[in-house]
Amino acid sequence: MYQKHPGAGPLTVTVFVFPGVRLLDVTGPIEVFASANDWGGEYRVQVASEDGADVVTAAGTRLAADLSVDDVHETCDVLVIPGGPEWETLVKDDALLDAVRGLSGRARCTASVCTGAFLLAAAGLLDGRRAATHWRQTRELGLRYPSVRVEPDAIFVRDGKMMTSAGVTAGIDLSLALVEEHYGAEVARAVAKDMVVFMQRPGGQSQFSARCRVPNPRQETLRELLDSVAENPGANHSVTAMARRAGVSVRHITRLFYEEVGTSPGRYVEQVRLEAAQAMLETGDDPMVVVARHTGFGSPESLRRAFVRHLGVTPAAFRASFRTTGLGAGDRTSAADPS
Template sequence: MMSKHPGTGSHTVTVFVFPGVRLLDVTGPIEVFTTANEFGGRYRVQIVSQDGREVITSAGTRLGADLSVDDVQEPCDVLVVPGGPEWDTLIKDDALLDVVRQLDENSRCTASVCTGAFLLAAAGLLNGRRATTHWRHAQELASRFPSVRVAPDAIFVQDGQMMTSAGVSAGIDLSLALVEDHYGAEVARSVAKDMVVFMQRPGGQSQFSVRTRAPHTHQQMLRRVLDAVAENPGANHTLTAMARRAGISVRHVTRLFYEEVGTTPARYVEQVRLEAAQALLETGDDPMPVVARRTGFGSPESLRRAFVRHLGVTPGAFRASFRTAGRGHEGSAVRGGAVVVEARVDDDELSAA
């Protein structure tokens, strides 16, 4: 995110709208930021259209604009670029893409909602970056823009100053994460409770996805290791294997993880494997031995221990929670709107896995 030290300063949010924009892509983030103002946030939200006039959304609703693009004089903290059903036409509009680039240059953080990722990609803003979009369009984003590293199972992805989110309501998840970054977890939690939404969704598409938030590192040797773990969690990722892959010593690998990622290699690998297992359990019907083998846990018992340790729920109960609306379900990993995470990991045990 933008800052690891939440404060009390004000933040300007610019929401770009255009004809055919999806209504919830716009109103979801606005609702989060304005609700945050009731709990200590200080957001100023402005809606900007290309010419300053109102636009008609894909739902037929009229949306007024506060400013035209040319009227935007001061930098903003967050630029929100929503999507729309006619994204295929929008990405061919050179004038619209020029506006996106202009607004991005004047923003400290640019965030897309749903198919808004196509606008960012077409404007060249996602080249070489990780990104996500609505699951239905993820493959299309990847094929049209091969320089974009698409993460189809993420609720949202942050790569540098760029953030992209999945379909429609995922813009709320992304906005909550920004609120937490700006003003702290308590403010974000209050907003989530007020809006009756998850502070953090359970599942492999967790908003704090280890695999998709692209830890910042300029160390290419470490980037190779991180990418290998993300792309194939079930492979051999012992310290020795990581060191061999990076072409450095085991001690150097451990030091780079502490310095660049902020955790140990063992913890990182287990977090990635856990998220991969969550994704399989959420969307598939593979038996537990298959899930355990594909995600690198080896056995159902090791998988079960990891789930209980981190999520407070067994893999079976986790899978069941995605087969029902959840009312009255016992053993849910969700408590008070957030997944309960207990970071107790045996590094030696994992390194030997």
């Protein structure tokens, strides 16, 4: 057993569940806190639903609730608000949002997992705060709730008593951070090793984003340029070259990009090249010099800098992490030490 932080005693974790909740959003954090109890932590975990009844998750699994929201009388140390695929419906459920507000008001820390951030935002609990959510929904969270400062690449974010995490398994990262805060790094490290996960995973969640989806701009000139970048990312796509191909000024091309793509020509081209390089690294064995040349970065060093700047990992680490789980490898490759 490891020494607890001075003054740390039994802590109560309340997990709020509802019909259609994502199963791993619930069980991931619970497993972290339960495992911590084997290594020096003292957590009491309880599951609450609106009326105390069991709920059926999005996976079709039935979850039992320990108590109803009205029966949660004591202040809890951590409130976990999971997400669900039908979050667009959930944010319109006034009774559900009232339950979230009431529980959060009795919690020292409120933590959401994945699209649970939408429930907190709809309840007004993230106004003026920084927040994270699943990478697919970061833009939507910012559009729906402009008072929330969305951090699209964060695995989890803490702002005051509110914590929000990225998609699904990021709830494990968030929970490990809380274990470290409550009982120290040694306990959190022991839990990470026990669960065979990173105590702090490399990179942000940009590395999980979809390939560039080419927008459909109103201007045909810009549409043709975007198509040419996507079709051949290794070609010369400097703003001067693109302006020359389009027969317009550099200033005009730059303005079109900002108006219809929302970013500069250079940044857009680099993003397309980055995603092309990701695809090559995921599916092929080409040397880095070939990947860099084919995707327009020119050199392995330029490729490496772009990966570290945007994804927080090197190209080699990306290839190793995302090409295979290692299952069935002839050399019995071991998983990386998660510590």
